Amino acid sequence: MSLELRDLRKHFGRTAALDGLSLSVPQGEFLALLGPSGSGKTTLLRVVAGLEFAESGAIEINGRSMHDVPARKRGIGLVFQHYALFRHMSVARNVAFGLEVRRRSERPASTAIRTKVAELLDLMGIGELAERYPEQISGGQRQRVALARALAIEPSLLLLDEPFGALDAKVRKNLRIWLRDLHNRMGLTSVFVTHDQNEALEMADRVAVLRAGRIEQVDTPDRLYAEPVNAFVHEFLGESVRLDCIVTAGTARFQGLCGTNLATNCPPGPAIALVRPHEIGLLPGPGPVRVESVHATGPMPRVRVTFAGRTTEVLLPEAAPLPTIGQGYGIDLSRARIYTLNDVSNPLAAS
Template identity: 55%
Template sequence: MTVEAERITRRFGDAAALDGVDLAVREGELVALLGPSGSGKTTLLRVIAGLEGTDAGRLRIAGQDMAGVPARERGIGVVFQHYALFRHMKVADNIAFGLDVRPRATRPDRAAIADRVAALLDLVQIPELAQRYPDQLSGGQRQRVALARALAIEPRLLLLDEPFGALDALVRRDVRRWVRGLQERLGITTILVTHDQEEAMEMADRVAVMERGRIVQFDAPAALLEHPATPFVAGFIGDAAQLPCRIAGGVAHFDPLPIAPLPVSLADGPGTAFLRPAELLAEPGGSAVVRLLRPQGGGELHLVVEAAGQVLDARAAPGTRLARGDACHLVPRGGRVFPGAT
């Protein structure tokens, strides 16, 4: 199942929720739509699902133009953030709902529906919960029921709209890894909406980063980290400090910050650097001060350093000993620098 969006535009009054979006999802791929609130990711998901119209552009699913095709005929399973389970129905009835409401001509008989529900309960590993009501389930169990209900119609495409947002951190991590494993086993094309970059980077084959109704970069997680296309992507992905700099002679200078110069391949002028904590090494001596420290795995120290009135995250340079209150200076061992001030 492939998904191809071309120049999709959706406006609400004067505001463009989607502004000429292009997206191509490969068969069997898990793609994450990642961005801050208001970036258009949920609107795009709703357009693909057929729950939202468009003002311009074309959408094709498995090569078929979706213009005029209602949501119920698209063969798409959707899991929402709060699951939308029917509280008055037992788990088995919730899962069967999409089959029960089919037109008589395409509706399986009761025995076939029961067999399908039993198989799905086994697939999502909750067969013992068939006769419970949603209020009797944990958040992680409700999420599995919602996923089973979406799979009951044997969808060609699975859409997940912030499906882990209602779970606590530990359960969320375990459930998203389980969902990714299930998606791989089924080979079903999946699009995940999230504002959680850790979630997107861990689960997705590729991530579409959205800003103000546009996809500003669509790439593999590692490529987003190593080669961000815009300052927005560089700042949004990977928890980087955004620092003004001055580029002269192929070197970025950070004065008055006590940060050593960084070689760059940019023309002279103002610039903006994005440096992640692992790319800033703190060494003894200098005008910066260690304010906090936290041991990391492998003997690394995560430091919070105050420098020229700015607070930065860094790592202790290998072989150095630093304590709270020690003076230090910072040496970048990488980073991304863009021309111009932002």
């Protein structure tokens, strides 16, 4: 089902947790909310679920306003970061909970509930755990129980808060693939919160990057990575090398790198250039770049270089000829992106 958020605002004391946030999630999408801690991701999820309330703005699910609709009537499945399982209930009773609390007229027969719970647990691959208690099963299994419990009510929308946050790396990797597959098979519409960009880029149809209660960019993982709209998004998604430059008349010039000029439509004045390590090219020398060390293990050789008084790492393409340590090379920064200083995440670092 589709979700539409318009101009949501919410403050905690003086800080804005949601600062005029708008977003729309079409039916069937798997959307990731990505941002540093404190960017408002979890608050957004809780506001959508009806556990917190925005001061202004609108939430619509399938075109129906959620204003005045309490959490229990929204039909949203929420998977909590720490699972929030009912400790005194067996796994099966946990999963059945959402069906058992329904009014008598809407409640399935107890045999139907039992069948449904068994089906869900089988779907999660934990059918044999039905009679266990939450404290008797592992973190990954609890995660699946929490998911089964949320899915039991056949939610119109599935929300997941840092679903893999408390799991170790190996379990996490497997669950990612499994969850994405489940989403497709069940035809769900899902929004999940994460601060791990790899997770977001790997799993989601689209990623919304949040900063300080605002959405900086919503795009497919490819476009987000290739065309970040500002320096914050660029730096948040993967490794970035930051270089100071001066823009005059549509051209960016780098200090200490004579002749390396880039065309830009940034306004004149100081600016920064961001480039990913694999986008930096080394040109046959002589030139201002000195090669410090070369690590050729793995598919792409990693080269440490110094230029203009700073050290950085360059990823060379596969099978490229290895540079000689101690020698000077020219630098190709043509794939760098130029951003004005005012959308830099940390203005102090740029100055």
